[in-house]
Amino acid sequence: MSEIIKVRFAPSPTGFLHIGGVRTALFNWLFARHHGGKFILRIEDTDISRSTEESIQEILESMRWLGLDWDEGPFRQTERQEIYTKKIMHLLSTGKAYHCYCTPEELDQKRNDAQKAGLKPKYDGKCRNRTDTPEKPYVVRFKAPQEGSVVVEDMLRGKVIFDIAELDDLIIQRTDGTPTYNFVVVVDDSEMGITHVIRGDDHLSNTPRQCLLYDALDFKRPRFSHISMILGQDKTRLSKRHGATSALAYRDMGYMPDAMINYLARLGWSHGDQEIFSREEMIEHFSFESVHTSAAVFDADKLSWLNEHYIKSTPTQELAKHLEPHLVKTKVLQKDHGLSWQEIARVVPCLNERSKTLLEMAEKSAFFFKKQVEFDEKARNKFLTDEAKPLIEKIITELAALESYSLENIESLFKKIVEEEGMKLGKLAQPVRVALTGATVSPGIYDVILLLGKEETLKRLKNVV
Numbered sequence: 001m002s003e004i005i006k007v008r009f010a011p012s013p014t015g016f017l018h019i020g021g022v023r024t025a026l027f028n029w030l031f032a033r034h035h036g037g038k039f040i041l042r043i044e045d046t047d048i049s050r051s052t053e054e055s056i057q058e059i060l061e062s063m064r065w066l067g068l069d070w071d072e073g074p075f076r077q078t079e080r081q082e083i084y085t086k087k088i089m090h091l092l093s094t095g096k097a098y099h100c101y102c103t104p105e106e107l108d109q110k111r112n113d114a115q116k117a118g119l120k121p122k123y124d125g126k127c128r129n130r131t132d133t134p135e136k137p138y139v140v141r142f143k144a145p146q147e148g149s150v151v152v153e154d155m156l157r158g159k160v161i162f163d164i165a166e167l168d169d170l171i172i173q174r175t176d177g178t179p180t181y182n183f184v185v186v187v188d189d190s191e192m193g194i195t196h197v198i199r200g201d202d203h204l205s206n207t208p209r210q211c212l213l214y215d216a217l218d219f220k221r222p223r224f225s226h227i228s229m230i231l232g233q234d235k236t237r238l239s240k241r242h243g244a245t246s247a248l249a250y251r252d253m254g255y256m257p258d259a260m261i262n263y264l265a266r267l268g269w270s271h272g273d274q275e276i277f278s279r280e281e282m283i284e285h286f287s288f289e290s291v292h293t294s295a296a297v298f299d300a301d302k303l304s305w306l307n308e309h310y311i312k313s314t315p316t317q318e319l320a321k322h323l324e325p326h327l328v329k330t331k332v333l334q335k336d337h338g339l340s341w342q343e344i345a346r347v348v349p350c351l352n353e354r355s356k357t358l359l360e361m362a363e364k365s366a367f368f369f370k371k372q373v374e375f376d377e378k379a380r381n382k383f384l385t386d387e388a389k390p391l392i393e394k395i396i397t398e399l400a401a402l403e404s405y406s407l408e409n410i411e412s413l414f415k416k417i418v419e420e421e422g423m424k425l426g427k428l429a430q431p432v433r434v435a436l437t438g439a440t441v442s443p444g445i446y447d448v449i450l451l452l453g454k455e456e457t458l459k460r461l462k463n464v465v
Helices: 019-034 053-066 081-093 104-116 181-191 201-216 247-252 257-266 279-285 300-313 316-329 341-345 358-364 377-383 389-401 407-421 425-437 445-452 454-462
Strands: 006-009 038-043 072-076 097-100 139-142 149-154 158-163 171-173 196-200 223-227
Touching: 006 019, 006 196, 019 038, 019 053, 019 196, 019 223, 019 247, 019 257, 019 279, 038 053, 053 072, 053 247, 053 257, 081 097, 081 139, 081 171, 081 181, 139 201, 149 201, 149 223, 158 201, 171 181, 181 201, 196 201, 201 223, 247 257, 257 279, 257 300, 316 341, 316 358, 377 425, 389 407, 389 425, 389 454, 407 425, 407 445, 425 445, 425 454, 445 454
Parallel strands: 006 038, 038 072, 196 223
Antiparallel strands: 097 139, 139 171, 149 158
């Protein structure tokens, strides 16, 4: 493509950033990056009664967590009122829009009458050719053509034709003077130079109305691509009843941003049989020729599998940076803990192979970071018995005498004691594990001892005998 590609992600701040919205943002981001174009972030907050600053900040936080960086913005529609007013005045002055004085009650009656007659409810154009200007509230309606069709060239769906007779005169300004969604979207996309509009197929019904507005305002139409929605396992639209649906909910559950990005990229797009992609590979290969038009089904198990992969494969210190917020959240560490990434990273090698989420890893690492061992009482009563104390004392003596503190030597020490006592390893390992970690489940006992270090290990063992 010779033109500079400009796309946008334009969420409404009326709630959290939905997984479906994240995938839309991702496809826009990948398309822009693939073509060396621009990715714009725009906050569509014209629904003033439902839009909140909290939602705006949640959206921005979600985008930053996922690493979906934007080149321009974030723009807020509520800060662009002057632009919209000028365009509405232009349409009014050129006879392409008009004042509608119909009351809500009148409109409700028209709607009911149409439904009773088996007709599609639509505005009947009563005020379309009015010349009087009564002193009463009004909206501004777009004077749409009354015959013909609107042809939408969709990059995914090909040519989509809409009969103009099915459309009505769209409200473009409310009685309070605020513009409506379909109007501001058209103005913003043109003013911002958007070349491609990539969005969910739930917006396809809006597209013919927006195309007519592009034409009326003498704007060049962008190219459209309406991607399929995401469904739950029951093949209904993904919602809260299927589990978590917000981006930050998955962050808080301990998912890696790269896992989420990788999963959502493959949810409706493919490149051969490849499942795992770096961001660089996604950017290189992304094309709408490989985007599917059928609805994608969200598979939590597949996401979990990818998350485990990224936890295992992410470099240790980088993983530590992702782990740290969860250590604070679970109160394993205080907010002002003062530990370096290197210090936090020490626990990673013995936990990343056995943790499904960062949250799980944080919880499992408590034994290392907390100054005092927090005992599971059942574990303490079962394993830290009078019978076990002589074994622990023997471990203390042998460890204290160990000159070279290595994994191999620690393992050899345990094997030596097991052979001398004529017992199975578990009889020795479990009491030691409980003494050191407070629980019966932990990383390998040799890893735990090596991680804690000689001094701390001996201190904890001595505390239980």
